[in-house]
Amino acid sequence: MPTHKLINSVTVGSGGAANIDFTSIPQTYTDLIVKYSARYTGAGANTVSLTFNNNSSGYTYRTAEGSGSSSASSTTTSGTSGYGGYVNGTSGTALTFTTNEIYIPNYAGSNNKSFLSDYILANNSTSNIYEIMIAQLWANTSAITSVKLIPASNLFAEYTTAYLYGISNA
Numbered sequence: 001m002p003t004h005k006l007i008n009s010v011t012v013g014s015g016g017a018a019n020i021d022f023t024s025i026p027q028t029y030t031d032l033i034v035k036y037s038a039r040y041t042g043a044g045a046n047t048v049s050l051t052f053n054n055n056s057s058g059y060t061y062r063t064a065e066g067s068g069s070s071s072a073s074s075t076t077t078s079g080t081s082g083y084g085g086y087v088n089g090t091s092g093t094a095l096t097f098t099t100n101e102i103y104i105p106n107y108a109g110s111n112n113k114s115f116l117s118d119y120i121l122a123n124n125s126t127s128n129i130y131e132i133m134i135a136q137l138w139a140n141t142s143a144i145t146s147v148k149l150i151p152a153s154n155l156f157a158e159y160t161t162a163y164l165y166g167i168s169n170a
Contacts, residue, residue, distance in 0.1 A: 007164045016041045016155030022164045023146040027108040029166030034102040034147055036162035040089040042154030049150040050084030050102065058139035063132055083134045084149045085119040107144040112137060
């Protein structure tokens with residue numbers, strides 16, 4: 001039966017944080033999961049980028065998204081980072097944090113790395129619920145030793161929390 005073990009956690013303090021960086025990830029697990037609950041210091045909601053091993057090339061992703069008031073859509077994108085999620089800003093419902101999860105199977109293997117991100121952004125009404133799932137690929141055969149979450153603008157707000165788990169299939 002798979003077991004989850006907390007490898008590291010971060011809670012953003014007063015003043016915010018420019019990024020969340022998990023480093024020195026042990027290579028003893030089969031998979032990784034990053035879970036975080038975040039909010040921006042700026043007004044609008046915005047994206048969070050993700051990089052592995054501070055590498056800025058070889059990321060491709062396909063999104064499937066929908067909201068409480070519109071039909072689903074899909075897009076394919078490539079770039080210098082992966083898609084780490086989406087986060088509410090100060091113009092959203094007060095004290096509402098966005099929940100995000102990133103699942104990274106076979107992170108220590110020697111193949112290109114596929115991974116999945118999903119999040120739910122809510123502002124306390126059915127028309128302001130937004131959900132997205134993103135299938136991604138990092139075209140790199142290196143083992144993942146660090147994961148960095150980078151807000152597109154502003155800072156991660158105080159009380160943003162992030163957790164890195166290792167999964168063992170033993």
